[in-house]
Amino acid sequence: MTLTVTCADSGGGATRLWLAGELDLSTAPELDAAIDRLVDAGERRLLVDLTELTFCDSTGIAAFVRGDNRVAPEGGWLRLTGATGRVDRVLQVTGLAEVLRHDSGRADPTARSAG
Amino acid sequence: MRRLVVVRLSTRSGAQLVTAADVRDSDPGDGRISAPRAARATAWTAGAPARQTPSLPALAADREHAAPDWSEVVEHFREGLVVCDARGVVRHVSPVAERLLPEVAPGELLAAAGIAALADGAEFTHHGRRLRARRVPLSAARCCWYVEDVTESVTRADALLAERARSAFLAVVGEKLGNPLHPDRAAAAVVRLAVPTLAEVAVLVLAPRSGRARWWRAARSDDDAPVVDSGVLPAVDLPAAIVEGLDGVEPHTLDWLVEQAVEAGWLPGLTAAESCARVVPLPGRDAPAGVLLTARRVDRWYDEADVELVRAFAARAGAALTTALLYRDQAEVADTLQASLVPVEPAEATGVQWGTAYRPAQAGLRIGGDFYGSHRLVDGGSVFFLGDVSGKGVEAAVFTGQLRQCLQALHRVESQPGRLLKLLNDALLETSQAQGQGRFATMVLGVVRAHREGGLTLTMAGGGHLPPLVLRGSGEVEPVPLSGMLVGVVPDPRIGEVTVRLEPGETCLLYSDGVTEARGGRRGNEQFGTERLVHAVGGCQRMPAPALAERVEQVTCDWLAHGDHDDIAVLALRATGPVERTPRHLHAVPDATGAAELRGTRP
Numbered sequence: 001m002t003l004t005v006t007c008a009d010s011g012g013g014a015t016r017l018w019l020a021g022e023l024d025l026s027t028a029p030e031l032d033a034a035i036d037r038l039v040d041a042g043e044r045r046l047l048v049d050l051t052e053l054t055f056c057d058s059t060g061i062a063a064f065v066r067g068d069n070r071v072a073p074e075g076g077w078l079r080l081t082g083a084t085g086r087v088d089r090v091l092q093v094t095g096l097a098e099v100l101r102h103d104s105g106r107a108d109p110t111a112r113s114a115g
Numbered sequence: 116m117r118r119l120v121v122v123r124l125s126t127r128s129g130a131q132l133v134t135a136a137d138v139r140d141s142d143p144g145d146g147r148i149s150a151p152r153a154a155r156a157t158a159w160t161a162g163a164p165a166r167q168t169p170s171l172p173a174l175a176a177d178r179e180h181a182a183p184d185w186s187e188v189v190e191h192f193r194e195g196l197v198v199c200d201a202r203g204v205v206r207h208v209s210p211v212a213e214r215l216l217p218e219v220a221p222g223e224l225l226a227a228a229g230i231a232a233l234a235d236g237a238e239f240t241h242h243g244r245r246l247r248a249r250r251v252p253l254s255a256a257r258c259c260w261y262v263e264d265v266t267e268s269v270t271r272a273d274a275l276l277a278e279r280a281r282s283a284f285l286a287v288v289g290e291k292l293g294n295p296l297h298p299d300r301a302a303a304a305v306v307r308l309a310v311p312t313l314a315e316v317a318v319l320v321l322a323p324r325s326g327r328a329r330w331w332r333a334a335r336s337d338d339d340a341p342v343v344d345s346g347v348l349p350a351v352d353l354p355a356a357i358v359e360g361l362d363g364v365e366p367h368t369l370d371w372l373v374e375q376a377v378e379a380g381w382l383p384g385l386t387a388a389e390s391c392a393r394v395v396p397l398p399g400r401d402a403p404a405g406v407l408l409t410a411r412r413v414d415r416w417y418d419e420a421d422v423e424l425v426r427a428f429a430a431r432a433g434a435a436l437t438t439a440l441l442y443r444d445q446a447e448v449a450d451t452l453q454a455s456l457v458p459v460e461p462a463e464a465t466g467v468q469w470g471t472a473y474r475p476a477q478a479g480l481r482i483g484g485d486f487y488g489s490h491r492l493v494d495g496g497s498v499f500f501l502g503d504v505s506g507k508g509v510e511a512a513v514f515t516g517q518l519r520q521c522l523q524a525l526h527r528v529e530s531q532p533g534r535l536l537k538l539l540n541d542a543l544l545e546t547s548q549a550q551g552q553g554r555f556a557t558m559v560l561g562v563v564r565a566h567r568e569g570g571l572t573l574t575m576a577g578g579g580h581l582p583p584l585v586l587r588g589s590g591e592v593e594p595v596p597l598s599g600m601l602v603g604v605v606p607d608p609r610i611g612e613v614t615v616r617l618e619p620g621e622t623c624l625l626y627s628d629g630v631t632e633a634r635g636g637r638r639g640n641e642q643f644g645t646e647r648l649v650h651a652v653g654g655c656q657r658m659p660a661p662a663l664a665e666r667v668e669q670v671t672c673d674w675l676a677h678g679d680h681d682d683i684a685v686l687a688l689r690a691t692g693p694v695e696r697t698p699r700h701l702h703a704v705p706d707a708t709g710a711a712e713l714r715g716t717r718p
Contacts, residue, residue, distance in 0.1 A: 025507065057632060058503060058505050058557070059505065061505065061601070062505035062506060062554075062555070065555060065601075069548075086642075092598075093557075093579060093580070093581055093582075093598075094557055094579035094580075094601045095578075095579040095599055095600025095601055095608065096579070096600070096601060096604075098600060098609060099600060099601075099604060099608075
């Protein structure tokens with residue numbers, strides 16, 4: 001089970017992370033570390049692209065929540081985009097899809113659609 | 116000089132002559148090897164006496180000036196020489212022999228000197244010196260005794276052997292006490308190892324806890340294996356020397372200690388008059404872990420090296436005991452925490468048959484991130500829940516404990532599932548934000564109420580967890596359309612709520628993602644998935660709830676390709692029928708409770 005994390009400045013003041021592979025107990029620390037590096041470097045807006053992610057368990061969910069919690073106090077955000085198949089289903093079941101949905105049409109995605 | 120060397124070599128060969136000859140008779144193989152030596156030795160004994168031996172008594176005559184002065188040479192031998200004639204009368208005693216064997220006088224029979232231990236090849240103690248003697252036959256049936264004082268070399272060898280024995284002993288001790296996980300076993304091992312090397316009787320007294328001191332004793336009678344016993348003493352009854360030792364002082368009042376210990380029956384087989392004892396503290400973390408009393412007979416008095424050995428032993432024993440005690444303390448803490456964290460079986464509820472299965476990923480800990488449970492409500496219904504907290508192991512278990520505590524309190528103020536889950540969300544959000552690291556839970560939380568006419572109504576709220584399944588009376592399986600957001604992440608989560616009606620014999624099944632995400636199958640990496648779960652429970656409508664829960668656990672574990680898996684939790688609620696319920700109640704509880712039950716069910 002492998003995970004690759006690639007990141008690049010996606011413009012609009014956000015950094016985009018591409019996840020490919022499987023996100024679980026054994027690979028989540030890699031995502032945690034990648035997020036930590038970006039936040040330590042001053043990044044506050046992280047857009048995580050899940051198009052190539054084939055698996056995500058509760059540990060992965062925890063990594064997303066943890067990342068959002070890290071940047072939220074400073075006005076930042078972590079949002080998810082591109083989830084399909086099983087990953088999308090996990091995000092739907094846990095309700096995280098609503099919490100961390102990236103709405104490209106809106107400038108500030110921190111306005112949550114929860115409720 | 117050269118000749119002297121030759122002589123020394125020759126005397127050695129001469130000494131071996133007897134042995135070689137003996138061996139040759141019984142062992143031809145050895146005889147071949149020893150034959151040349153024998154020949155050489157014979158050549159010497161045949162040749163030398165012609166020149167030397169007859170001259171020995173007459174050396175003073177100084178006949179042969181060209182030859183070395185043999186008496187002078189012989190005087191400087193390390194060995195003393197006693198030459199006897201054919202009748203055994205002493206003819207010559209060299210100065211060294213005079214000093215070593217003062218009883219031997221020239222002109223008298225050697226036997227009259229009364230040195231019983233003097234024999235060929237013998238090593239014996241004489242006037243406090245260790246002597247080694249050998250007898251070499253000379254010509255004309257005479258013989259010569261060579262007597263060497265080996266006290267120094269024996270002492271050195273003994274010291275070396277003793278040091279080796281001590282090292283070997285400590286190595287064994289280190290190995291035997293290497294990794295003790297149980298303090299009682301470590302304590303018993305300490306006293307058993309101390310006997311017989313350090314003591315005839317060894318008593319270990321552990322530092323008292325709550326005014327009571329536990330002790331272990333190993334004692335040995337004769338050469339039998341040591342017998343170990345143990346017990347408890349009030350701390351106030353401990354001898355002063357032991358108390359001193361527990362304070363970390365090596366006590367000096369030892370004679371008195373031996374007397375008191377013997378009187379108290381601590382030292383079986385030893386008497387106060389002929390025993391000696393040492394008391395050494397066993398080093399612990401802050402204060403000594405205990406005290407070791409070693410006692411043995413005075414003929415094996417504890418000299419400086421012995422005391423050092425006892426101390427070295429005590430250091431190892433102390434380390435082992437401290438480790439074992441530390442481990443016990445940690446195990447106690449873990450057991451206590453664990454007991455408070457393992458899921459509690461659901462409380463009995465009217466009309467509900469519960470079934471549960473629980474298999475934590477870290478089986479050794481018996482705790483994990485999955486949880487389930489139920490609480491009875493005052494109106495006769497029950498709150499039930501099943502869920503999964505993020506993370507694994509102890510951390511997850513602790514968060515689970517917090518969650519369960521929250522629910523335990525909150526269900527008393529709110530019994531409507533959706534609102535109760537929101538309250539829980541707020542409580543956990545506060546906890547997890549205070550601790551950082553984004554902890555959260557996914558769960559299903561419901562309230563179940565029994566109908567008078569049989570069947571159950573379940574109202575369930577979804578907290579981002581896998582939707583439950585309902586096993587209908589027809590054997591069909593329906594997923595419950597329940598959605599919602601995970602608990603403990605956002606302040607105002609969307610929480611779905613669904614009400615399900617179960618007829619008697621129908622079952623609602625709650626499960627954690629350890630079931631559907633179990634990896635296995637033919638390729639070993641395939642998830643078990645909801646479809647297989649639906650297939651596995653479909654048609655099992657006759658199964659009692661405990662059997663159904665067990666079946667889910669079983670098919671999941673059968674699916675797993677490798678031993679490792681996520682936590683697995685299953686909670687099943689089956690509606691019992693009214694027909695089988697009421698008569699049973701009247702039968703089993705005929706008086707007050709049964710009547711109350713009947714009253715309660717009337718409108």
